[in-house]
Amino acid sequence: MINFEYRKPTSLEEAQNLRAEYGFASHFLMGGTDLTVEIDQGLLSPEMLIDLKGIDALKIIREESDEIVIGAGVTFSELIKSSLIQLAFPSLHESSKLVASVGVRNVATLSGNICHAVPSADGAAPLLIRDAELTVSSTAGSHSVSIHDFFQGPRKTVLSENELITEIRIKKNKAKFGEHYLKLGRYRGEDLAQVGVAVSVDEKFQYKIAYAAVSPVPMRIPEAEEVLQGQRPNQPEIEKAIEIIKRRVSPIDDIRASKEYRLYMCGVMFEKVLHAALQRMHDAQSGKKS
Amino acid sequence: MKKEISFILNGNEVSLSVSSDEKLLEVLRNTLGITSPKYSCGKGECGACTVLLDGKTVRSCIMLAVEADKSEIVTLEGFQKNGLTNIQKVFLKHNAFQCGFCAPGFILSTDELLRENPEPNEEEIREALAGNLCRCTGYKNIIEAVEEMVKIRKEGAEQ
Numbered sequence: 477m478i479n480f481e482y483r484k485p486t487s488l489e490e491a492q493n494l495r496a497e498y499g500f501a502s503h504f505l506m507g508g509t510d511l512t513v514e515i516d517q518g519l520l521s522p523e524m525l526i527d528l529k530g531i532d533a534l535k536i537i538r539e540e541s542d543e544i545v546i547g548a549g550v551t552f553s554e555l556i557k558s559s560l561i562q563l564a565f566p567s568l569h570e571s572s573k574l575v576a577s578v579g580v581r582n583v584a585t586l587s588g589n590i591c592h593a594v595p596s597a598d599g600a601a602p603l604l605i606r607d608a609e610l611t612v613s614s615t616a617g618s619h620s621v622s623i624h625d626f627f628q629g630p631r632k633t634v635l636s637e638n639e640l641i642t643e644i645r646i647k648k649n650k651a652k653f654g655e656h657y658l659k660l661g662r663y664r665g666e667d668l669a670q671v672g673v674a675v676s677v678d679e680k681f682q683y684k685i686a687y688a689a690v691s692p693v694p695m696r697i698p699e700a701e702e703v704l705q706g707q708r709p710n711q712p713e714i715e716k717a718i719e720i721i722k723r724r725v726s727p728i729d730d731i732r733a734s735k736e737y738r739l740y741m742c743g744v745m746f747e748k749v750l751h752a753a754l755q756r757m758h759d760a761q762s763g764k765k766s
Numbered sequence: 767m768k769k770e771i772s773f774i775l776n777g778n779e780v781s782l783s784v785s786s787d788e789k790l791l792e793v794l795r796n797t798l799g800i801t802s803p804k805y806s807c808g809k810g811e812c813g814a815c816t817v818l819l820d821g822k823t824v825r826s827c828i829m830l831a832v833e834a835d836k837s838e839i840v841t842l843e844g845f846q847k848n849g850l851t852n853i854q855k856v857f858l859k860h861n862a863f864q865c866g867f868c869a870p871g872f873i874l875s876t877d878e879l880l881r882e883n884p885e886p887n888e889e890e891i892r893e894a895l896a897g898n899l900c901r902c903t904g905y906k907n908i909i910e911a912v913e914e915m916v917k918i919r920k921e922g923a924e925q
Contacts, residue, residue, distance in 0.1 A: 479767055479785060479786065479787050480767070480786055480787060481767050481786060482767065482769060482786040482830070482832050484832075484835075505830075505833075508828060508829060508830065508833065509810050509825070509828055512789070512828040512829070512830065513808075513809050513810065513828055515787075516808065516809075525786070525830075527832075527833065529833070553822070573893075576810070576811075576897065577813065577896055577897020577898075578823055578875065578878065578879075578894055578897055579810070579813060579816055579823040579824055579825045579875070579897050580810055580825060580897065582822040582823060582824055583824055583825075583829070
């Protein structure tokens with residue numbers, strides 16, 4: 477293993493300056509659950525690790541008038557325990573519970589998960605169905621990037637050399653809604669998704685559908701959303717949506733599952749997740765707690 | 767690159783110099799002689815290296831030692847400083863260890879679970895311990911031990 481330098485800035489400015497100095501020769505460190513493994517495997521050989529855990533401002537989940545803001549330092553365990561997330565962003569609550577195991581979730585962050593940008597990122601599909609905005613910051617200032625533009629390829633994001641994510645922002649739903657996330661793994665505790673699906677539906681039957689692990693980057697399937705749009709779905713439309721989904725995704729064969737199995741499960745899981753989301757929307761309309 | 771770090775280890779202040787690429791597990795085992803956390807998968811997948819860092823279970827095989835600076839670490843050595851704990855006694859009663867390699871991780875994960883959720887059901891117990899692998903596959907006895915532990919605590923609280 478290489479002998480990198482390690483710094484733990486206590487302010488964002490300090491972190492930005494270090495990043496400006498070292499660029500891609502540095503790597504940001506949050507939970508490190510992906511990073512240290514990749515360094516060990518020789519996939520990464522940073523000269524400098526910039527540990528962001530010393531910046532307290534990044535560790536906050538806050539509610540604003542129309543947004544929920546998740547700081548880049550918020551761990552999956554903190555997301556799971558947040559009653560705000562549980563109520564206002566249930567698909568993220570569910571996907572967070574499916575990330576690896578407790579000991580990993582205690583340190584791993586949602587921001588780290590999406591910055592690592594593997595196709596199976598558990599946090600991605602929920603963020604896609606909520607059209608999340610990412611606050612990207614550098615010494616030059618900060619700007620917002622849509623989650624839809626963020627993933628550029630496996631392990632590739634739109635972030636440039638001097639940039640980091642400081643927070644993830646999601647609009648609060650004003651109308652009643654239902655959403656659900658499901659992940660297909662071989663066993664619990666520590667497995668990457670073979671298929672990850674998130675679906676949301678609101679009172680006007682506007683659907684949002686996102687998949688992880690079955691294409692080079694996590695993706696929405698707008699054509700399938702359109703097929704269902706504006707109506708309570710019946711079986712022919714569901715079948716049609718599944719057809720479209722299967723055409724749009726491009727799963728790989730690997731040690732976890734075959735391409736054919738993943739394609740088949742895209743359809744099976746879609747129906748499950750769709751019905752769960754619809755049920756939750758009805759429960760919300762009738763005032764029932766799901 | 768060497769870094770000076772200090773942390774509280776099982777109640778005692780420890781200061782030492784570590785290399786920035788050393789894992790917490792390596793420092794605990796090789797430098798400090800703390801052998802209850804085990805090296806097994808080296809990827810944070812099996813839970814054998816579990817320690818408590820500021821009260822939460824972490825995977826010490828994928829955590830850098832420098833990241834533990836100024837924290838409080840408890841390993842099984844510190845956990846049982848005043849003799850066997852109730853969790854350990856119940857695990858023993860159920861013969862919840864076969865080779866014992868995974869036991870420190872299971873015990874610390876059980877401790878965290880019961881602090882967070884004093885009355886977990888079987889599903890919650892299985893979920894909380896899903897990240898700890900027992901290579902002897904002795905899960906049944908482990909789950910039963912935790913279930914009894916929950917029962918004992920509940921009865922204790924009622925008295």
